[in-house]
Amino acid sequence: MELETKALPKLLVRPIVVITTISERGIPNAAPFSMNSPVSRDPPLYGFSCNLAHDTLKNIRENGEFVVNVVGKDFGARMHILEADYPYEDNELVHAGLTEEKAKVVKPPRIKEAIAWIECKREKEVELGEHVLIVGRILAIGVKDEFWKETEVLDVEKAELLCHLSGESFVVDMKEGRYKRAK
Numbered sequence: 514m515e516l517e518t519k520a521l522p523k524l525l526v527r528p529i530v531v532i533t534t535i536s537e538r539g540i541p542n543a544a545p546f547s548m549n550s551p552v553s554r555d556p557p558l559y560g561f562s563c564n565l566a567h568d569t570l571k572n573i574r575e576n577g578e579f580v581v582n583v584v585g586k587d588f589g590a591r592m593h594i595l596e597a598d599y600p601y602e603d604n605e606l607v608h609a610g611l612t613e614e615k616a617k618v619v620k621p622p623r624i625k626e627a628i629a630w631i632e633c634k635r636e637k638e639v640e641l642g643e644h645v646l647i648v649g650r651i652l653a654i655g656v657k658d659e660f661w662k663e664t665e666v667l668d669v670e671k672a673e674l675l676c677h678l679s680g681e682s683f684v685v686d687m688k689e690g691r692y693k694r695a696k
């Protein structure tokens with residue numbers, strides 16, 4: 514079967530992250546993103562694609578810092594809150610009942626309930642029509658011990674990452690086997 518080019522997001526499963534930023538006055542903002550990926554190991558770079566209208570972009574343009582919070586399927590029920598269009602400086606973390614935790618290097622907070630945190634400083638922006646590809650230099654990475662200690666890679670069976678296809682199509686229960694670790 515051949516697909517239209519714009520069907521691509523329906524084909525590639527992508528982990529959902531929640532990106533936290535702060536306004537100039539230090540008020541946190543959180544929003545989910547699925548168009549995201551590591552883009553280089555050395556230098557350590559992470560990239561995501563952000564709509565021009567998003568508060569996330571406004572904040573990153575103001576102070577250059579963001580935290581990528583890696584989340585599990587327990588965040589599924591919060592997606593509709595985190596993606597809601599609240600007024601600027603209305604803190605989505607409060608609406609979603611999530612806990613702010615001090616990040617190691619950057620000013621925006623980590624989300625305590627997340628599995629892992631990638632702290633970034635903006636390195637580059639590429640405007641792509643309605644979206645901007647933001648490339649961040651990775652300054653610090655943290656992961657909860659329980660998702661790393663035994664496996665030394667992300668323990669995907671425990672983490673049960675929340676992944677996205679398109680719109681309200683989420684992937685929460687990949688069949689056992691797909692999640693088996695490569696030796």
Ligand SMILES: Cc1cc2nc3c(=O)[nH]c(=O)nc-3n(C[C@H](O)[C@H](O)[C@H](O)COP(=O)(O)O)c2cc1C
Pocket residue numbers: 529542543544545546547548549562563564566567568569570592593595596597598599677
């Ligand atoms: C699962 C999911 C994935 C999303 N992925 C993206 C994305 O990759 N890029 C984007 O610009 N918006 C994406 N959105 C939409 C934003 O999260 C949403 O518009 C949010 O309100 C933006 O918040 P902000 O204005 O506080 O930055 C996604 C929403 C959901 C629920």
